[in-house]
């Protein structure tokens with residue numbers, strides 16, 4: 487199977503992500519396009535969506551997405567400064583480029599068909615090309631599907647932050663160090679279209 491991936495520019499990508507997030511009923515806090523633009527403007531980022539045809543009428547729709555952006559020691563935006571601070575003992579920032587996978591997921595009916603692997607592999611290829619050294623991601627103990635998936639995708643746990651009230655809410659940080667030869671081990675066949683303004 488070949489996965490069809492689109493790499494979006496910021497404005498259109500933000501609208502596409504807002505649209506696809508509407509399908510994630512399980513998460514109460516959906517990102518708006520404005521929030522996405524605010525977060526990604528002025529920082530190196532990658533917005534990827536995979537599309538597939540609907541089974542009934544063949545209409546091609548976005549089914550999976552992944553958004554990442556660079557994080558640095560110089561972050562001033564409070565949320566990002568906090569993440570960098572929490573990771574600074576576990577991830578080496580000085581002299582290295584770190585890509586943070588901010589949001590992502592696959593619509594329920596398309597899960598387990600390799601879409602997220604395809605997006606992850608595409609993100610890795612792009613990140614290596616762009617000179618990134620490591621990809622980091624944050625999840626929670628209770629996100630079992632995401633934890634299982636990150637395990638299959640060979641992310642390693644770098645930090646665990648216990649929530650004393652409820653361990654299911656504890657945060658888990660994972661990372662993957664990037665090496666050029668990784669690209670040869672990628673498994674998914676992909677066609678990628680880039681949309682630019």
Ligand SMILES: CC(C)(COP(=O)(O)OP(=O)(O)OC[C@H]1O[C@@H](n2cnc3c(N)ncnc32)[C@H](O)[C@@H]1OP(=O)(O)O)[C@@H](O)C(=O)NCCC(=O)NCCS
Nearest residue numbers: 591592597598599600601602603625629631632634635638
């Ligand atoms: C996690 C999620 C993105 C996986 O997407 P997906 O498109 O189904 O993933 P893929 O089919 O590409 O699977 C990638 C790998 O993970 C494995 N995997 C997928 N779902 C899994 C699960 N529930 N448990 C264990 N492994 C899983 C697959 O077997 C595959 O491994 P392989 O390539 O070695 O065979 C999807 O289930 C999802 O969107 N879940 C909700 C999102 C979420 O939990 N967000 C929380 C915020 S972090």
